[in-house]
Amino acid sequence: MNPDLTVNIGRLTMQNPVMPASGCFGYGEEYAPFFDLSRLGAIVVKGTTAEPCSGNHPVRLAETPAGLLNAIGLQNPGVKAAREKIRELAHCGVPVIVNVAGHSAEDYLRVIDFLEEEEEAAAYEVNISCPNVSAGGMAFGTEPCVVESLVGNLRRSTKKTLIVKLSPNVTDITEIARAAESAGADAVSLINTLLGMAIDTATRRPVLANITGGLSGPAIKPVALRMVWQVSSAVKIPVIGMGGITGARDALEFLLAGASAVAIGAANFTNPMVCPETVDGIADYLSENGFESVSRIVGLAKESLRPVTGGVCGCGKK
Amino acid sequence: MNPDLTVNIGRLTMQNPVMPASGCFGYGEEYAPFFDLSRLGAIVVKGTTAEPCSGNHPVRLAETPAGLLNAIGLQNPGVKAAREKIRELAHCGVPVIVNVAGHSAEDYLRVIDFLEEEEEAAAYEVNISCPNVSAGGMAFGTEPCVVESLVGNLRRSTKKTLIVKLSPNVTDITEIARAAESAGADAVSLINTLLGMAIDTATRRPVLANITGGLSGPAIKPVALRMVWQVSSAVKIPVIGMGGITGARDALEFLLAGASAVAIGAANFTNPMVCPETVDGIADYLSENGFESVSRIVGLAKESLRPVTGGVCGCGKK
């Protein structure tokens, strides 16, 4: 029997827990030559702002050990043009999650207002965690009270599934997650990129024109996994886990740590087939290990640590 | 002409800017078969507590992409036994920096009191950033006021060079660095490990017995470099940079970003010769590029960004 891979995030039902992460899959069209996009659980599109945004000066990329620094800086055609692309993408039969970005609370509201009547925008992922824009972005994501007020405003403006994307560049991510939850978020997604940089010893200058950039890729997986573990214990709403996933084994680590679904970012660049391969790999794992649904393994690595009470043995620790 | 590699950190003079990082070089004896330890700028020994400490249960290590998670948990023989090892090590003719750890402010003071009269302990590195102990450790390192009071106490108890080692697991590391500076620290060192974890999909349990551990190695270099860049702009005291250094090129990135000296941790495990090789590589770079001393390149990547005023050209940016 095929395991049940369905996942619910707020009002959104996904046929499987795997989606490409924001900013790493364009509007889908670039990867359509490689596989049938309808195999995805959902697609998260690039950070969308109210007005078109040209992004940062190049150089925007730097390779790092098992990772990638980027300082794209929210280049996007603005919500109006993005809507056309979202409509086209929705034709593929996959739910589109719109990553919403802005430089002020007002900005976020404008994007949501514009898309609210669009059926094709299935859910919003509010990016309060982009490290690559000077105003807004990450600045919103590091203070619980700011998060609570921003998310509260957005909640009042939309009936759609509202996902809040958290920054890892904080002392205590659970605090921010709880603020998002109490303001009415349907889910949180994490992590966005870690703030990093690289220097070219030949030119003796930072590699990125923006000086700093966001670190993604396998290098950050241990940090991402730890945060998913912590946050999924701190909030009751679903967690979408991401950070360094390159295949089913990584994705399973996130699910076992407490994520209800996963997103894949940088790995699309090295392997355009990584998303469908991950879907298949998760299904195989569930079958091989006798789980009838993916929901059965969400957070399972925590269960095993619970001391067996009143039972045969102790907790294994002296 | 050979470039001048000398570095001063507080009262401590080092013949070159390279030292093995705490916890990654034992008390030196393990690496003595590989090279003459007197080639090092200094040696930082393992976190030392007032009483012997047995550390965490195994499993304590997990390999990650371009990195390593550890949850050693301050295993050390206690300051009394450590003193003997420090004395022996000092015979090699290299300054010994004692990494001081504890579970309470009192604990730190006891270690310093015990070693204050020991000539062989050239400086202290106060570890307020260890992620692997339940009480103390990192808990001290995330609140500026706590840091200020702890460091202030230690400052009043010692005339030796006092280095404060910062945790990267904070929203704003410059805040913590400034607190250490204003409490009288002679230098700050950064970064300690990033809090991370790994899950074994076969057993469906965390790999580490301690569940979470500290991430080190090349994976974290971009984050470490960014923090060194930020902190060296925020404080006037010297910065000792570390995090993922595997050779001279990495070390030079840290120097160019503003570190006055560097420490090498996990890379010793894969290449026992990494420290002396890094010293040689830095010297070669300075010679090849016509710098007469290492101090000339400290923070140089920042200089180049300063717009040339009243000069020939503009700043290159439109």
Next chain:
Amino acid sequence: MPQMKVMYIKEHTLVAPDIRRMVLDDSIYARPGQFVQISVSPTLDPFLRRPLSVHDDGEGGLVLLYRASGRGTRLLAEKKPGDSVDILGPLGNGFPVTDAPAAILVAGGIGVAPLCYLARTLCEAGKQVIFLFGAQKADQLYIPKAITPFLTVLETATDDGSAGHHGPVTEVLEQFLQKGAVPVYGCGPEGMLRAMVRVAAQYYAQTYVSLEARMACGVGACLGCVVETFQNSGEAYQRVCVDGPVFSGEEVFR
């Protein structure tokens, strides 16, 4: 349509100092000026693929010509015949072919890679091909023997005068432009391309330049590889990987 394909190395030869030619066992049906993203390691480090131009393609299989400069290309250089490589391609727009009966191709250093395939294609389309090749010194002037029959003219230039014209290749270009303004195709260091576009503009010759940029996806999804372009009204960023790598000269240099 780009594909991801595992191919096997048929030949892998050092043809000039640090420059290697790699012949693969399959074709990707690329046009001249397109490129591939090649995976240099089966592990997670180096993390990204490396963009390399199509040096030739067809029945003989895909051919790459590259300089082992950094860590990734040095790893690639260690591969042996029989080893497999993972190729993503063909990518990018490729060189446009105009109606003009002749063309000047200006190669700088390893920029020769994509121009060889262009030369063959233009010749086979019945056009005259003037091939100008500049490098720092003689031993960097590698041009495959199989290409020379396709060239109407082959002129070389070196910075140190060790072969051909002593000076920048754009000085040679000027001599040929004086004989008639035909489209000029260039690939090489940015300084050379800028000079090429400037010189050609004086003769009202159309220019096409193939650019380099740091890339992640190679397919247009990450917006990482952009270059500033000066079209119509003001500046805008275009992606080197899909909007390029070939741009008309005036679009990117001014």
Next chain:
Amino acid sequence: MPQMKVMYIKEHTLVAPDIRRMVLDDSIYARPGQFVQISVSPTLDPFLRRPLSVHDDGEGGLVLLYRASGRGTRLLAEKKPGDSVDILGPLGNGFPVTDAPAAILVAGGIGVAPLCYLARTLCEAGKQVIFLFGAQKADQLYIPKAITPFLTVLETATDDGSAGHHGPVTEVLEQFLQKGAVPVYGCGPEGMLRAMVRVAAQYYAQTYVSLEARMACGVGACLGCVVETFQNSGEAYQRVCVDGPVFSGEEVFR
């Protein structure tokens, strides 16, 4: 004294399913029971070296025997004769050699690796060597032919009965202990070692077990590879890499 050395592969053969034997071109002057830390990739991923026992060492060069199980050992398995590997060693304490005229060696699966070198050494020191080898099934019972002359007795056991005794190798051990209590050396899965120590204790036989642990430095510096030991007063952690990998049985199992 451990050294870091680049060596070249002389032979690299698949000797049983997933099990490879690698012969290197140089010796490291190791004692039986010592191990090396081998670098599996020139890149930063996989990051750590892998600990592998000395399967043989001497004039013929260092020999390793390993199972390609995870990512690192599978990368190692791809190396070809002529390729270089970077070795750190010899590391660890090695097996103690006692005055006893005979010894029983108990190998479980790939745990056979260090025991072959021990068998040769003991035999050359004039002792009788009783070699008991257990595995899941017959095709995992790889023992190099060159070793058999050094063995007084060779008995095998398989879980599925496909060769030798049908059942755990420790059942065979018991038969031999009944004939006289001699030191027992073991290397294999933890369950097997525990059973071995328990059985041997009934006959008052001294035991030595070679343990595995996840390692980073391999030289005693990181304190990552510790095992709980039960000596004198209470528990304490010892480092498998320098205090071991060989421990006396009662020290680590109780």
